[in-house]
Amino acid sequence: MIPKLNLFTLAFLGLTMLSSGWSLVDYSCRPGNKGDLANHLHRISGIQPLLSRSNSQSQTLLVFYHPHCPCTKATAVNLKKILGSKSGELETYAFAYCPQHESDSWIASALTSTLKDEIGATIVLDRAGETSAFCGAKTSGHLLAYDDQGALLFSGGITSSRGHEGECRPASDLLKVINRGASETRHWPVYGCSLVPSKEQK
Amino acid sequence: MQPSTHLWSKIALLNTNELFADRYQRECERVNNFMVWLMLGQWIAGIAFSLFYSPFTWIGQTYALHVHVLAAILLGSSISGFAIIWVRTFPRASHSRHVMAVCQVLWSALLIHLSGGRIETHFHVFASLAILSIYRDWRVLVTATAVVAIDHAFRGIFYPLSAFGIINASPFRWIEHAAWVLFEVSFLAPGCVMLRNEIYELCVQQTKLTEAKVTVDRKVEQRTSELVAANEMLATKTREAEKLALVARYTDNCVIITDEQAHIEWVNEGFERITGYSSEEALGYTPYALLDGPETNPKQVAKMQNAIASKEGYDLEMIRYRKNGEPFWMAIESRPIHDDDGNVTQFILVESEITARIEAELERQKLNEQLIEASRTAGIAEVATGVLHNVGNVLNSVNVSAAVIGRQIHESAFEKLERVSILIQENIENFADFVDHDSRGKQLPSYILKVTDVLKKERGKIINEFEDLLNNVEHIKSIVSVQQSMAKSKGLRQKLCINEIVDDAITANKGTLSNHKVDVSKHISDDLPEFVSDKRKLLQILINLIHNAKDALVESQEANPKIDIHVHQVDGNLELDVCDNGLGIATENLSKIFQHGFTTKKTGHGFGLHFSANVATELGGSLVAYSDGLGLGTTFRLTLPFNDTQLKSEDAQASMATGLLL
Numbered sequence: 038m039i040p041k042l043n044l045f046t047l048a049f050l051g052l053t054m055l056s057s058g059w060s061l062v063d064y065s066c067r068p069g070n071k072g073d074l075a076n077h078l079h080r081i082s083g084i085q086p087l088l089s090r091s092n093s094q095s096q097t098l099l100v101f102y103h104p105h106c107p108c109t110k111a112t113a114v115n116l117k118k119i120l121g122s123k124s125g126e127l128e129t130y131a132f133a134y135c136p137q138h139e140s141d142s143w144i145a146s147a148l149t150s151t152l153k154d155e156i157g158a159t160i161v162l163d164r165a166g167e168t169s170a171f172c173g174a175k176t177s178g179h180l181l182a183y184d185d186q187g188a189l190l191f192s193g194g195i196t197s198s199r200g201h202e203g204e205c206r207p208a209s210d211l212l213k214v215i216n217r218g219a220s221e222t223r224h225w226p227v228y229g230c231s232l233v234p235s236k237e238q239k
Numbered sequence: 240m241q242p243s244t245h246l247w248s249k250i251a252l253l254n255t256n257e258l259f260a261d262r263y264q265r266e267c268e269r270v271n272n273f274m275v276w277l278m279l280g281q282w283i284a285g286i287a288f289s290l291f292y293s294p295f296t297w298i299g300q301t302y303a304l305h306v307h308v309l310a311a312i313l314l315g316s317s318i319s320g321f322a323i324i325w326v327r328t329f330p331r332a333s334h335s336r337h338v339m340a341v342c343q344v345l346w347s348a349l350l351i352h353l354s355g356g357r358i359e360t361h362f363h364v365f366a367s368l369a370i371l372s373i374y375r376d377w378r379v380l381v382t383a384t385a386v387v388a389i390d391h392a393f394r395g396i397f398y399p400l401s402a403f404g405i406i407n408a409s410p411f412r413w414i415e416h417a418a419w420v421l422f423e424v425s426f427l428a429p430g431c432v433m434l435r436n437e438i439y440e441l442c443v444q445q446t447k448l449t450e451a452k453v454t455v456d457r458k459v460e461q462r463t464s465e466l467v468a469a470n471e472m473l474a475t476k477t478r479e480a481e482k483l484a485l486v487a488r489y490t491d492n493c494v495i496i497t498d499e500q501a502h503i504e505w506v507n508e509g510f511e512r513i514t515g516y517s518s519e520e521a522l523g524y525t526p527y528a529l530l531d532g533p534e535t536n537p538k539q540v541a542k543m544q545n546a547i548a549s550k551e552g553y554d555l556e557m558i559r560y561r562k563n564g565e566p567f568w569m570a571i572e573s574r575p576i577h578d579d580d581g582n583v584t585q586f587i588l589v590e591s592e593i594t595a596r597i598e599a600e601l602e603r604q605k606l607n608e609q610l611i612e613a614s615r616t617a618g619i620a621e622v623a624t625g626v627l628h629n630v631g632n633v634l635n636s637v638n639v640s641a642a643v644i645g646r647q648i649h650e651s652a653f654e655k656l657e658r659v660s661i662l663i664q665e666n667i668e669n670f671a672d673f674v675d676h677d678s679r680g681k682q683l684p685s686y687i688l689k690v691t692d693v694l695k696k697e698r699g700k701i702i703n704e705f706e707d708l709l710n711n712v713e714h715i716k717s718i719v720s721v722q723q724s725m726a727k728s729k730g731l732r733q734k735l736c737i738n739e740i741v742d743d744a745i746t747a748n749k750g751t752l753s754n755h756k757v758d759v760s761k762h763i764s765d766d767l768p769e770f771v772s773d774k775r776k777l778l779q780i781l782i783n784l785i786h787n788a789k790d791a792l793v794e795s796q797e798a799n800p801k802i803d804i805h806v807h808q809v810d811g812n813l814e815l816d817v818c819d820n821g822l823g824i825a826t827e828n829l830s831k832i833f834q835h836g837f838t839t840k841k842t843g844h845g846f847g848l849h850f851s852a853n854v855a856t857e858l859g860g861s862l863v864a865y866s867d868g869l870g871l872g873t874t875f876r877l878t879l880p881f882n883d884t885q886l887k888s889e890d891a892q893a894s895m896a897t898g899l900l901l
Contacts (some may be wrong), residue, residue, distance in 0.1 A: 043328040050324065053317035054345070061310040062394070065352065107293030107305060111355045136300030166299065177297070200293060200307075201356035230297040 065199040068226030069176025070233070071192075078187030081172055094185050095126030096215055100158060101169040103134045103177035104146040106230035111202035112178040113151045115195045119212045120156055126185075127215050131158035134177070134232045137165040166232045178229035182214050190214045193225025200228065251446055259442040263375070264331055266438075270373050271326045274339045277370065278319035281346045285311040288353045307353050318345045336374050340383040343367045348390065365423050375435045377428035384424050388417035493569075493590035499583050501525045501547045513592055515562030526588060530569075532560035543573075550575050550583040556593060568597040628846055629718045629779055632786050633711045635751050640708040647701050652693040659687055707749065714747055717775050734769045735777065737806050737813065744781035745804075748789060755793050758801040759785070767808055770881045776854045777879070780862070783847045784817040784875045790840055791821030791873060808881070812860070815877040824866040824873050832864050855879070 075081050078097055100116070102109045120127070131152040133144035141162055152158040163169055172181060173192075182191035191214045197205040207225035214223065289311040295302040322342035326335040347364040354360035364387065371379050392414075487494045493510040497503050503521045511517055514530060521529060527540050539557045546553040552574040559569045570593045576585040666673035666680065673680035741761055745752070752759055785802060792800035797820055805816040824832060824839065831837045833852040836845035848862075855862040860879035866872065 039328055043324055046324050047321060047328070050317045050321040054314060054321060057310060057314040057317060058345075058349075061306065061314060061349075061352065064306045103297050105295065105302065106297050107295070107307075107355070110292070114355075134299070139300065197356070201352070203356045203358060231299060233299055 065201065065228070067199070068194070068228055069179075069231060071179070071227065072170060072173035072175050074173035074189065074192055075171065075181070076189045078183040078189075081168070095128050096185055096190075096217075097183040097187070098127055098129045098215065099172065099174075099181040099183075100129065100131040100152065101134070101163070101172065101174035101177065101179045101181075101232060102131060102148065102152070103230045103232055104144040104149050106148070106177040108196075108200035108229040109148055109178040110151070111196045111200045112180070112194060112229065113148055113156065114202040115205075115208045116180070117151070117156050119195065119208055119215070122212055123215050129156060129158040130161050131156075132161045132163040132168050132174075134166045134169065135162050135164050169232050174227075175231060175233045176227040176229045177232055179227045179232075180211065182211060184217075191223050191225075193223070194227035194229065195225070196228050198228055251450060254449070255439070255442050255446040258446055259439050262438060262442060263435075267336060267374060267376075268330060271330065271335060271339065273373075274343070274370075275323050275326065278322050278342065278346070281350070282311075282315040282319045285315040285346070285350060285353055288350060292354060310349070311353055314349060315346075318342050318349065333376075336371075336376055336379045337382040340371050340374075340379045341386050343371060344383045344386040344390075364420060368420065368423050368427055372427040372431050375431045375438065377424075377431040380424045380428050380431065384417065384420045387420045388414075391416045491591070493588070495521075495526060495588040495590065497526070497586045497588065499550065499585065501527075501586060503529070504585070510590075513561070513567075513590075514559075520562075526590075530559040532558070532564070532566060534558045534566055535560075543571075546573065547586070552586075556597070567592055568594040628844060628850075629782070630715050632782060633714045633718065633747060636747055636749060637708055637711040637715070639749075639751060639754060640704045640711060643704045644701055644708065647697055647704065651697050652690045655686075656690050656694065659683065659690065707746065710743075710746060714743075714778075718779065732771050732773050735772055735774055736769055737767055737815070738763055740774065740777055740781060741804055741806065741815075743778055744785055747778070747782045748785045751786070752789055752802075755789060755800060757789055757792055758799070759804070760801065761804040761806070763804075763806040764808060767806065767813070768881065770813060770879070772858055772879060776858060780851045780854055780877060781815075781817070783851045784877070787840075787847060787875075788817055788819035788821060788873070791819050791823070793821075794840070795820075795822040795870065797821055809878075811881055813877075813879040813881055815879070816874050817877075818872065818874040820872040822873075823869045823871045824864060825869050826866075829864055829866060833862070 081099075100112075102112070120129070131149075133149055135141065135144050144160070144162060149160060153160050161168070169175070169179070174181065176194070178194045178196065180191065180193065180195060181189060184190050191211050193207055195205070195208040195211055196202060197207075207223075210223045210225065286308065289305065289307040293305040293307040296305045319342070322339050325338045329335045344364065344367060347361075347367050350363050351357070351360045368380055368383055371383055487507045490507065490509050491512070493513050494507040495503055495510060496505040503524055503526065506516075506518050506521050510521065514521075516529065527535075527543055531540055535558050539555050543553060543555060553571070554573075555571045557569060557571065558566050560566050569590045571588060571590045573586055573588045575583040576587060578584050662679065662683065663670065666677070670680075674683060675681070741763065745759055745761070785804075788802045789800075792802070799820075801820060803816075803818045805814075805818070807814055822839075828837075828839060832839075833848050834845070835849040837849075838845035848864075852862045855877055858879055860877060862875060862877050865874040865876065
């Protein structure tokens with residue numbers, strides 16, 4: 038004779054499993070918000086001082102991230118793989134979100150170190166997310182790739198879901214773009230923490 | 240009864256399967272316990288994983304607990320809890336393994352997810368398959384594979400973004416993921432089968448060992464029981480040997496053991512007591528050389544020696560001599576002792592002194608002889624009694640006949656004829672005148688004629704009586720002859736007509752019957768055949784019965800004494816009833832009426848009916864008496880067989896005769 042309590046418990050746990058599993062999948066696969074994208078690099082005022090020092094013949098990759106976002110670690114891992122396979126010149130700038138009233142050291146994190154040391158990105162402090170907001174990046178892990186003329190080639194995340202590293206179509210597309218293999222702009226969803234404070238979400 | 244080989248094989252197969260099932264079940268329970276701990280460990284690891292990789296989720300400068308942490312706690316606990324409760328609820332069910340496989344694969348998915356899809360974490364899937372393979376059930380791996388395939392297929396088809404990160408992924412991409420899992424399963428599954436087979440083979444071996452042990456135990460038990468039985472038998476034999484030794488030592492009989500040449504090898508104390516020879520004195524001698532003497536029968540000694548020479552046993556009773564020369568009788572039983580090859584190696588003699596018995600036998604023999612002599616005398620007396628009884632009966636008739644003849648002679652008309660003769664002599668000279676003129680002379684012729692008539696009648700009567708007398712004398716002769724023949728145990732069977740026999744019997748009693756005015760009537764069926772029997776014996780029975788009936792009528796003083804004799808055939812037998820209306824027999828005496836010496840008559844001997852009944856039996860028939868009581872008459876029924884083959888043998892008659900003699 039099977040105890041009824043066990044059966045009820047099993048049923049409860051089964052339902053919990055299904056519902057929480059589905060919620061987790063849904064959460065992980067729900068992309069973040071995007072703003073109005075900057076279609077041309079030269080229109081991004083905050084980045085001009087940096088660009089003036091760079092090679093005008095190279096492509097430009099902008100990474101907008103939240104230094105403490107765990108989901109963007111997957112973006113960093115994928116980006117590291119992509120950049121390891123690039124063939125042309127590429128200047129990478131990582132815009133680290135920093136709240137208005139926090140010190141600059143707030144952006145110090147494992148993710149920042151990865152972007153800086155392993156990927157070779159130039160870390161740019163994005164106070165209160167003004168630059169990211171200007172470029173239309175509202176979610177951590179949003180990447181914008183521009184050609185040497187400053188035209189937007191790629192916009193979006195390079196993970197298949199939130200914090201999910203590994204090969205995926207957006208990553209492959211970015212690699213193709215930076216290897217000058219495509220001419221049209223590609224847009225991909227971004228999975229990560231929000232760069233916009235909650236009161237500004239909407 | 241031992242089971243057949245085929246049955247043993249079936250039993251062994253059942254035992255092996257049972258053992259394998261039991262062992263596999265215990266193995267599964269052990270793995271289940273391990274999996275329970277693994278589930279708990281994975282839950283904790285999942286929480287730690289999520290806390291390490293993604294503790295918080297950020298929105299600008301604000302942060303909150305990451306959904307992964309919540310998922311690790313909630314989803315992880317539901318997966319592990321579901322698996323744990325399931326195996327605890329169904330600990331022995333095979334589906335518990337499959338549920339555990341499903342949950343383990345779900346844990347792989349969760350951990351992969353919590354680790355951000357790290358390629359390293361994907362190895363958890365393969366590790367899980369390896370872990371699940373310790374169930375040694377390839378179907379569990381199939382279930383796990385199916386879960387992976389179904390998960391990817393479902394999400395690939397209905398929610399490709401969650402599975403492959405793109406919306407327009409190929410709907411068959413899940414096959415690639417499932418194929419990799421299947422790849423590993425294709426190696427693990429044969430391993431499971433192999434391990435399972437190895438366990439089964441171990442069970443087979445263990446079953447064989449168990450069976451061998453059981454067989455050995457059974458044999459040991461059997462041997463032990465045989466040894467115990469042998470020990471008990473040995474103990475029994477030892478006790479018997481001890482008892483036999485006691486018997487041989489303390490018996491009053493001589494016990495002698497000799498070699499095959501009859502030389503004494505051992506004697507018991509009884510030998511020493513009886514013969515007076517010590518054991519040392521007897522050793523080496525033959526028993527007959529040591530113990531025989533002048534009165535020992537040489538023929539018996541020769542017989543003894545012949546038996547020894549032919550290696551055979553013998554039983555003898557003979558005279559032997561003690562050491563002091565005193566003769567005594569011994570009963571000797573000699574038996575040869577054979578070795579395993581059947582050769583006689585020894586003789587054992589048991590000798591008992593029978594002097595007292597022999598003397599008693601001699602005394603008894605003497606007494607027997609005296610008894611036989613006394614019996615013979617008594618037998619003669621009994622025969623004489625029988626003869627005298629029957630002869631006495633006939634003599635009564637003879638006496639009656641003689642009396643009738645005497646009275647007839649005494650009252651004869653001769654006296655008148657004599658007076659006629661005297662008258663004629665007195666007148667012889669003038670006899671003519673006397674006849675013509677004398678008044679007496681004139682009556683003389685007519686007187687003579689009358690006397691002559693009377694004499695004629697008297698002569699007829701005398702002749703009749705004389706014939707009866709002769710018949711009775713002849714009967715006496717026959718009685719004596721019958722008694723003689725009985726004494727000689729010889730039968731005199733002949734064809735008989737019952738009518739004549741009945742007439743003879745009535746005739747034999749005629750005088751006494753007529754004296755007492757007894758009316759005798761006979762009723763004999765016409766269809767009676769002739770039959771074979773002993774006429775004289777049958778006649779004796781009938782004479783006795785009629786005589787007894789007459790005596791009963793006389794004693795009863797019946798006014799109309801009568802005897803009815805009925806003869807007819809019943810069931811192939813001759814049935815002869817002698818009925819009288821005389822004194823009758825009391826009921827309590829009916830059973831004793833045929834006993835020797837029993838009589839109800841004042842002058843009886845108690846022999847006649849006893850004798851008659853014996854003779855009836857001797858003739859193959861029976862004699863029974865019927866009476867309704869005193870004063871109601873008696874019927875004696877003699878039943879005889881018509882068939883000669885029903886007659887008893889001469890041996891039976893001889894027995895009867897001998898019985899009569901004794």
